[in-house]
């Protein structure tokens with residue numbers, strides 16, 4: 119499986135920056151996990167292929183690109199865009215985003231063969247298949263209802279936490295996964311902002327280190343969802359901790375697992 123974190127910010131020369139304002143990871147160029155920068159960073163190939171979007175939660179940095187992505191494609195769609203999420207996330211999208219005031223309700227707009235957007239409500243722990251891949255959701259520990267996912271092609275499994283304050287609940291899943299190739303985990307704030315991290319249900323390098331010590335994931339760890347204003351400090355603190363097999367997930371790079 120190929121995983122790529124799409125860019126969401128730009129440097130002074132206009133090229134993509136490694137700072138991450140928005141969350142969107144594309145799998146095999148055909149499935150998006152979160153849609154933060156999907157409309158802004160997807161090239162024509164991704165625009166033509168991605169019709170399945172899996173959401174971890176409804177915070178803006180994870181959904182900002184969803185309305186614009188659907189809007190871009192609406193007139194040319196021949197099949198619906200399927201959005202997979204827990205019911206609480208779908209409810210927020212319909213009530214607060216696709217509510218005709220902020221943006222059109224594409225789940226009620228027809229493309230001839232059906233609505234432009236179809237929701238698939240998933241339950242924590244539920245398994246579902248998209249494009250030959252199996253997704254299994256697990257509850258994350260965030261300020262709002264959130265899920266992470268185990269994604270498997272039958273040979274490799276990759277775990278994505280989304281935003282979370284802990285890795286609680288992953289132990290049994292990881293023990294059962296013999297082919298775990300990577301854990302993609304958040305680390306939003308530096309240690310000096312531990313109180314903000316705690317109250318907003320995010321991690322700092324120190325809390326991530328403690329969580330990993332307890333979980334012992336047994337696979338390489340890739341850190342993403344670092345708040346852009348604190349990226350340099352978070353990276354320096356993670357480097358100082360020298361956690362085995364941990365690296366920062368590079369923006370725009372394709373990882374094959």
Ligand SMILES: [Zn+2]
Nearest residue numbers: 175177260281
């Ligand atoms: Zn969040």
